[in-house]
Amino acid sequence: MNKTVTIALASLLAVSPVAGIAHAQSATTTETMTTGSISADNVSVVTLSSLENDSSSKGEYDRLNAKAQDAAAVAKTQDELRTDTALTDVLVSKNVQLENVIDVTTAANGGKIVYVK
Secondary structure: OHHHHHHHHHHHHHHHHHHHHHHHHOOOOOOOOOHHHOOHHHEEEEEHHHHHOOHHHHHHHHHHHHHHHOHHHHHHHHHHHHHOHHHHHHHHHOOOOHHHEEEEEEOOOOOEEEEEO
């Protein structure tokens, strides 16, 4: 009896990885990511002046203020913004002047934080 249980258990352990591989081959994805999935609710617009007097955001203000003075860095941000039409459309709907955008970051929830002059 003990030998029978051992053989049965060994057979199950030997075959189980094969079943896992076969199952993984038939896996399908049901969700697709699109660039048009940015909604206005997922975009926050922050003005540089709103960070100036906030002591908890002083480091972020200093970083963004230095970036606003760097024409090459702002030009790079502007180029990235032009390639993201979904974000551009949301910003236009929020009456943001695109030439004033100095930085775009991704928030923890996947949304975008747009910093403007």
